[in-house]
Amino acid sequence: MYRLGVDVGGTNTDAALLDERLQVIHTVKVPTTKDVESGIFEAIAKVVQESRIEPSDIGYAMLGTTHCTNAIVERKRLNKVGVIRIGKPATTAIPPFTDWPQDLREEIEGASTIVSGGYEFDGRLISEINREEVLKFCKEIKGSVESIAISGVFAPVNKEQEENVSIWVKEELGNIPISLSNEIGSIGLLERENATILNAALMTTGQTVIKGFSKALSNLDIKAEMFFSQNDGTLMNAAYALRYPILTMGCGPTNSIRGSAHLSGLKDAIVLDVGGTTSDLGVLTRGFPRQSSLAVTIGGVNTNFRMPDILSIGLGGGTRIFGLDENFTIGPESVGYEITRKALLFGGDVLTTSDVVTRLGHAFEDKAMQVDQLSIELCNNVYKKMTDMLEDAIDQMKTSSKEVPLILSGGGSIIVSNSLKGVSEVVRPKHFEAANAIGAALGQISGEVEKVYSLEGISREDAIHHAKKLATEEAIKAGANNATISVVSVEDIPLSYLPGNALLIKVKVVGDLVGSGVKII
Template sequence: MIYSLGIDVGGTNTDAVLINQNNELMSKTKTPSTADVTSGILNAVHQVLESSRVDRNKIRFAMLGTTHCTNAIVERKRLCRVGVIRIAKPATMAVVPMVDWPEDLVSAVGENYYIVQGGHEFDGREITHLDESEILTCVSELKGKVDAIAITSVFSPISSAHELKVAEMIREKLGDIPVSLSHEIGSIGLLERENATILNAALHHVAKTTAQAFIKGLQQEGIQKAAIFFCQNDGTLMSIDYAMNYPILTVACGPTNSIRGASYLSGVDEAIVLDIGGTTSDVGVINKGFPRESSVAEEIGGVRTNFRMPDLISLGLGGGTIVTEHDGKIKVGPESVGYLITEEALVFGGKTLTTTDVAVRAGMASIGDASRVSHLDEGFVRQVLGIIRNMFNEAVDKMKLSSDPMPLILVGGGSILVGDHLEGISEILRPDNYEVANALGAAIAQVSGQVERVFSLSEMSREQALHQAKTIATEEAVKAGADPATVHIVEIEDVPLAYLPGNATRIRAKAAGDLKYQES
């Protein structure tokens, strides 16, 4: 029997599960997250392995859903100094890179930016030729001043030629310095795509140190034969090498893991998912078993981006959320005791009133010592629960695309805060092992393969182009380790490029499949 280890790091708890090759749960644990994040991961891994007693050599896959990159952006810590080259002169001189960023984040990554000649029109024609001497001057000035470089060109999702050429020149002069290319990260929309690319470059060291720490931790536990993957925010996995090139794709992977885990646990692939942790709650939508993707620009750490992100609403409401009352006015959150809940909450002998205390007083949960909250007034408790219910009702309503009732899958350790009814919901599902749905979502995640190419429809039919793109995406998923029998197309996008010669169209296809288990 072969096993997979899934770990998901939240703001309050770090969860870990061990499953066998039939996706049967063998062991699970939930431990407090730690300030340095990594030691919390290692604690969870140790506990789940000790309780399972499986042969370490039979663990062949380890999947990590981590908040390291998100935390680095939010906290403005451990970020690389980034050199920014925008290939867009003279078209975009009016707005400089990072113009609308928070000042502290600009300070963290540095203001080393250049706008150089080049870029393309929306139909693929050059705005102007690259000036290689200008590029070489920029690269010389960046040498020794930055840790990574972000390159953005006007309409590079249509034509990436200038970005690729500048990257080639940089590597010739500066060696293996990390280089992020915007056409590989974001979609059309220069400033948001540029923002995402700069953030991606800034996260290189965080991703590298996280990967190294995870590998070392697994080795310390005697796990030597496991292939290691990071979770990305579309519900699939990426290798460590891929994660170090595109660390921005780990942002929001936690809620995505919960959505995938909720779908698996409930057997439902079309529903709303409410994941309630200790610090926050995330509301998302399962669409054909995968998270619904956001169609609008998303903010990360105060920066607008346009790369792929799940469609989510996050609330500052969880099991550790602090409840206060001043002059008869009740306030619920967004402050939270977080991973200190077992020390700070009233039911655990602490001195801070939390939503968990209110739930225990209302008889909705049996946690800690209920006698410590018996003094809470019943009317006060009803008011707090009413505020909580209204917050959830509003978030769920925003996620729905129609007025038709939908099922809601409830997961996460803080799900004790929800009663038996929410507006617009046909039924509330509380599957077994709901409290570790996020780690389970990581453990069962699939491997994906993707292709994005421009096809000339003067040489083949649209159906032939779509078939070729699907075939390539499927082959890429198999190369990445997916079982061929399980690979299927999960996304296909066809964008006609009417002004390019040859009746061109840009096709993006994505395939996903289960990991292929092999006995050694």
């Protein structure tokens, strides 16, 4: 059975086919379309046609997409959300949606309430939940909201109250989409609540993505099992993606990181993914993207759910150059997917970074005549400044002064020099231009848990064992084969500011797809 990987970027949509041994069969790149879906269809149709394989031989289809990110950035296609916080009287001073950007709040906020309940850090009860408070709120919002977000004080420690409130909401509102904070964010009520609200707001967008991908496959007679890229470099099945669409945010760079690891054979390196608009840098650690340890702002909202540690700079293959003298500036504006129409080397009238490297003989030798008029001195100066920008970004991602390998991915990486400060070697693996689609197709499933334990009634070893068990259960729900699951990382952090010998434990596990028969090293 073949694997089909598709990754949608701001400039291009890439597709890749891998065989049962995870060897790359064929890759294609087509411009991303305004409606996105037609670009996905075109990429899949092209890779199938050019590879000459039978559609019925494709067993797995994986999609990495920017739909959810775009929905929040553009403030479009978002659900109206009813928010229930379980935390009265402890948390009434700061209501839900505090410090949100006004335009995003207006787009998402349906109604919110704070009801009685909540737990202490060790799971002890603060106050009981009140069914009547919940049902009263549900009657008030019936018909005016499209999804529900439920968050409770220290819900990651004890999820019982959130689950009970969810049952009551369904009894009153029927089969409405519900997001629970204990399943999405980590410790920290407001940030976890924000992430849960955003997840609830993305429910319709998530459904649209899944239906669109399913339709594209069906129209091409591909009866493959669908999976969707998460932002930790792993996959989730369609049912899991419907519940947690927010986990697709930031999956593009992580797909490139995973794909680069597979193509290069390196497990520890910096990955530079250069597209038409931006250069995204991530760190490869033991074959997976390094996760950010900082709170993540999404669309102007502070959240605390997992996100990759990615640095983006406004430099890509389509980045515009302004000025033809020593006072030139580089970007951040880009011609994006219109590069084949607007850049000088393609007969356009806009000076881009691709024109500069073409004039210097680094790329597009067959288009050199189109940029003969450019000054070599100017192009050298622009290229030096581009290289300085990349070296500064690489330095920011490193944790020591030691030189590290740099793996290039993305079609825009033609603008990158073969010699960079702080880099031991620049690696351009075969098929590097489609590393994002290859990363999407690799197909491992993850499960992750972050939970606070009080060691007064349990040993550290038993607490870690319990967290591993919970993470394994999450991986299985997302589509992993239980027999292949292995632990990727375990962190235990003493919380000295809390009483009772509290310990924060973070566990991540990964496993292969059910029925894949291929062990990914």
